[in-house]
Amino acid sequence: MAPARTSRGKAPKTHHDSGRTLKRKRGEDTLSSLIQRVEDLDLKATVKNFSDLPLSEPTQKGLAASHFKTLTDIQQRAIVHSLKGRDILGAAKTGSGKTLAFIIPVLENLYRRQTTELDGLGALILSPTRELAIQIFEVLRKVGRYHAFSAGLVIGGKSLREEQDRLGRMNILVCTPGRMLQHLDQTAMFETHNLQMLVFDEADRILDMGFQKTVDAIVDHLPKERQTMLFSATQTKKVSDLARLSLKEPEYIAVHESAASATPSTLKQHYVVTPLASKLDTLWSFIRSNLKSKTVVFMASGKQVRFVYESFRHLQPGIPLMHLHGRQKQGGRLDITTKFSQSQHSVLFATDVAARGLDFPAVDWVIQMDCPEDADTYIHRVGRTARYERVGRAVLFLDPSEEKGMLSRLEQKKVPIEKINIKASKQSSIKNQLQNMCFKDPELKYLGQKAFISYVKSCFVQPDKTIFNIKELKLEDLAGSLGLPGAPRIKFIKGDDTKERKNASWKMAHLSSDEDSGAEGEGKKKEKKDENQVRTRYDRMFERRNQDVLADHYHKLINDDGTVVAMGADNGAGEDADEDADFLSVKRRFVAGDENLGRQSDSDSDESVEDAKPTRMVQIDGQEPLVIDSKRREKLLKSKKKLLKFKGKGTKLVYDDDGVAHEIYEMEDEEAFKARGDANTQRQRFVEEETERTRRADIDDKALVREKKREKKEKRKARDRALAEEEAEEESGIQGLPHVPFEIPGSDSGSEAEEPRASKKPRVTFADASSDEDEGKSKKSKKAKKAEPQIETLADLEALASGLLD
Numbered sequence: 001m002a003p004a005r006t007s008r009g010k011a012p013k014t015h016h017d018s019g020r021t022l023k024r025k026r027g028e029d030t031l032s033s034l035i036q037r038v039e040d041l042d043l044k045a046t047v048k049n050f051s052d053l054p055l056s057e058p059t060q061k062g063l064a065a066s067h068f069k070t071l072t073d074i075q076q077r078a079i080v081h082s083l084k085g086r087d088i089l090g091a092a093k094t095g096s097g098k099t100l101a102f103i104i105p106v107l108e109n110l111y112r113r114q115t116t117e118l119d120g121l122g123a124l125i126l127s128p129t130r131e132l133a134i135q136i137f138e139v140l141r142k143v144g145r146y147h148a149f150s151a152g153l154v155i156g157g158k159s160l161r162e163e164q165d166r167l168g169r170m171n172i173l174v175c176t177p178g179r180m181l182q183h184l185d186q187t188a189m190f191e192t193h194n195l196q197m198l199v200f201d202e203a204d205r206i207l208d209m210g211f212q213k214t215v216d217a218i219v220d221h222l223p224k225e226r227q228t229m230l231f232s233a234t235q236t237k238k239v240s241d242l243a244r245l246s247l248k249e250p251e252y253i254a255v256h257e258s259a260a261s262a263t264p265s266t267l268k269q270h271y272v273v274t275p276l277a278s279k280l281d282t283l284w285s286f287i288r289s290n291l292k293s294k295t296v297v298f299m300a301s302g303k304q305v306r307f308v309y310e311s312f313r314h315l316q317p318g319i320p321l322m323h324l325h326g327r328q329k330q331g332g333r334l335d336i337t338t339k340f341s342q343s344q345h346s347v348l349f350a351t352d353v354a355a356r357g358l359d360f361p362a363v364d365w366v367i368q369m370d371c372p373e374d375a376d377t378y379i380h381r382v383g384r385t386a387r388y389e390r391v392g393r394a395v396l397f398l399d400p401s402e403e404k405g406m407l408s409r410l411e412q413k414k415v416p417i418e419k420i421n422i423k424a425s426k427q428s429s430i431k432n433q434l435q436n437m438c439f440k441d442p443e444l445k446y447l448g449q450k451a452f453i454s455y456v457k458s459c460f461v462q463p464d465k466t467i468f469n470i471k472e473l474k475l476e477d478l479a480g481s482l483g484l485p486g487a488p489r490i491k492f493i494k495g496d497d498t499k500e501r502k503n504a505s506w507k508m509a510h511l512s513s514d515e516d517s518g519a520e521g522e523g524k525k526k527e528k529k530d531e532n533q534v535r536t537r538y539d540r541m542f543e544r545r546n547q548d549v550l551a552d553h554y555h556k557l558i559n560d561d562g563t564v565v566a567m568g569a570d571n572g573a574g575e576d577a578d579e580d581a582d583f584l585s586v587k588r589r590f591v592a593g594d595e596n597l598g599r600q601s602d603s604d605s606d607e608s609v610e611d612a613k614p615t616r617m618v619q620i621d622g623q624e625p626l627v628i629d630s631k632r633r634e635k636l637l638k639s640k641k642k643l644l645k646f647k648g649k650g651t652k653l654v655y656d657d658d659g660v661a662h663e664i665y666e667m668e669d670e671e672a673f674k675a676r677g678d679a680n681t682q683r684q685r686f687v688e689e690e691t692e693r694t695r696r697a698d699i700d701d702k703a704l705v706r707e708k709k710r711e712k713k714e715k716r717k718a719r720d721r722a723l724a725e726e727e728a729e730e731e732s733g734i735q736g737l738p739h740v741p742f743e744i745p746g747s748d749s750g751s752e753a754e755e756p757r758a759s760k761k762p763r764v765t766f767a768d769a770s771s772d773e774d775e776g777k778s779k780k781s782k783k784a785k786k787a788e789p790q791i792e793t794l795a796d797l798e799a800l801a802s803g804l805l806d
């Protein structure tokens with residue numbers, strides 16, 4: 001029954017209402033005491049348990065429900081500073097709990113500022129890879145499940161529009177830099193003026209060359225007054241980097257700087273010297289003798305990952321194989337990371353997309369089949385094992401030419417590594433099997449060629465030439481070990497023999513006209529020089545350049561990464577195109593009345609004159625005459641729709657004040673044009689002026705939209721405040737009680753939490769369906785739990801991210 005109205009038209013105070021006021025008052029007291037406790041926090045204090053930190057109740061509950069009790073070293077050192085709002089540069093070994101070291105302060109600082117959905121973005125967490133962003137988001141969901149913030153994951157892979165609609169109402173975003181910048185540039189409703197915290201996970205990677213421009217542009221969009229935190233296992237200290245981010249007197253927390261090693265003490269690290277040509281054999285032998293392990297194998301490129309995965313799958317080692325690289329679709333990548341995380345015994349072949357931050361549980365071995373580009377990458381790769389006090393082992397494969405350079409780099413970075421040898425009895429060769437497979441399966445051979453090229457390319461572009469010396473690598477042997485009949489030719493390797501090689505193909509063409517021109521690089525040349533060598537039909541097959549069956553795959557590979565890689569077979573593709581040109585001979589049309597053409601046809605080929613059918617021409621609206629020389633063209637005349645194609649487009653005219661029609665662009669007087677200066681300068685000036693005009697218009701548009709949005713928000717807030725004040729006035733006669741814009745979960749007194757938010761939509765918190773600890777505590781949380789979907793795929797996760805608001 002609705003309560004009766006008082007003479008002032010307001011509902012009388014009920015017992016229930018005063019309960020709510022009391023609850024709100026308690027909430028305020030708790031908040032101010034929390035703020036006070038943070039202020040009083042001693043920066044030098046060593047806090048052991050989370051329960052001893054001045055953290056809000058929702059965070060404490062989230063931590064307890066996720067079974068986090070004691071702080072790790074980096075958490076002890078970083079959290080106290082960051083709670084007090086200081087900028088942080090945090091470096092700690094892999095697997096030492098850096099994620100929580102920034103997630104807790106993010107939640108707490110927004111909580112103490114009473115951030116609500118209406119405040120928009122409060123914290124931005126940047127991650128270099130999508131996988132890592134997803135993982136961070138998962139931790140945020142787990143620990144923040146009792147908070148009332150809205151949080152989202154922005155990593156691309158779905159339509160910008162869909163994301164745009166929800167972005168404006170997110171308090172915390174976990175994102176990859178590229179996608180974030182796209183939104184900052186293009187989403188007018190997305191405001192950042194309230195941003196309080198900016199976090200970089202794997203900071204050194206985000207700040208390096210690859211992301212530099214994107215990060216600078218993102219930072220330009222953000223308010224200067226904010227808290228910035230950088231975390232990584234290998235941290236940048238470059239003053240220039242810190243200046244770019246406008247860090248203010250950051251607290252540098254390097255947990256492992258004083259330690260004897262930069263890697264976890266529970267990690268055993270070894271290296272084996274194995275020539276390039278034996279790497280695959282060594283890897284195969286390793287996998288065969290560790291069937292009851294969980295292993296990550298790092299390679300230099302996605303193409304190698306694909307080749308090794310496909311070929312090893314054919315060979316059936318007796319353990320599940322998976323592969324992960326940047327070219328896979330987002331959904332597929334997430335499936336693989338989930339599958340690998342859940343598996344007990346398996347091997348994951350991966351590129352460096354998996355090197356940083358990923359927290360796969362219980363990995364026994366990390367194998368680096370290809371030498372990492374530097375010691376930092378080495379540290380991140382091996383960090384996928386021996387995480388959070390667990391043991392783990394790592395093996396690095398080095399070519400003899402890489403040994404000296406790499407070992408000295410590792411020593412400089414305090415990485416303890418020991419040499420081991422492979423037992424001869426355990427080593428087996430798969431070279432013949434690979435050769436057979438490549439022979440039978442041209443697609444695999446093609447993948448092998450691509451893998452070869454991408455590997456050599458990756459060595460070629462490495463800046464550290466003390467480790468990567470391409471001239472020292474035995475490329476012919478490497479090709480053989482992949483099952484290839486010869487080393488694909490790589491144009492970018494410019495050596496002394498470039499001229500010779502160029503001439504060689506010419507010479508060969510003159511020497512042997514019977515052979516096809518499918519020599520696959522050096523290997524072929526050698527063979528051809530050796531006239532006496534017996535050559536089998538297989539040899540010939542491998543030498544053939546134009547294997548049709550490859551064409552399909554070739555196109556897939558080209559589309560796959562958008563680049564055409566120089567190699568023998570590529571030349572073949574080029575030749576295919578030429579051959580195609582012969583197939584597609586153009587039938588010349590003999591048009592009645594076109595004497596020139598007729599004469600030409602006469603002289604060129606008699607056949608074409610004989611073959612010519614009677615033709616006629618149709619003129620359509622001043623267009624080129626349409627030649628009707630076949631039944632199909634005859635038919636075309638009957639279809640107005642089809643004829644439209646030949647009609648051309650209409651011309652737009654503008655009328656001046658005197659009613660005279662003009663074309664939109666009319667040629668001006670040449671003299672006047674010249675008088676204004678050089679054409680190039682004029683063009684440049686025009687482009688600059690237009691760019692500037694568009695830029696200004698864009699800024700104005702965005703500012704206008706933002707202003708409108710802000711006004712709307714302010715109105716909503718004011719309405720809210722008035723409502724709260726009215727309520728308070730009714731209840732206690734005290735005017736102007738401060739509005740508490742968030743739920744304080746766990747504040748006792750009764751089952752019904754206050755609903756202070758302006759939004760009509762119910763706020764869904766981070767509540768986690770998997771948590772059963774609090775079952776039965778409150779009806780509300782039960783409802784939230786019921787509504788929560790099962791998280792299995794990225795789509796589920798993203799649906800949930802949007803669900804936080806809907």
Ligand SMILES: Nc1ncnc2c1ncn2[C@@H]1O[C@H](COP(=O)(O)OP(=O)(O)OP(=O)(O)O)[C@@H](O)[C@H]1O
Pocket residue numbers: 068069070071072075092093094095096097098099100232233356357358359383387388
């Ligand atoms: N206080 C803690 N108590 C127990 N486990 C923890 C604690 N903090 C973190 N962990 C666990 O330790 C593991 C590693 O944590 P996290 O992924 O944050 O490491 P990291 O330092 O970020 O590693 P990387 O440098 O590889 O990114 C995770 O499984 C996490 O759940």
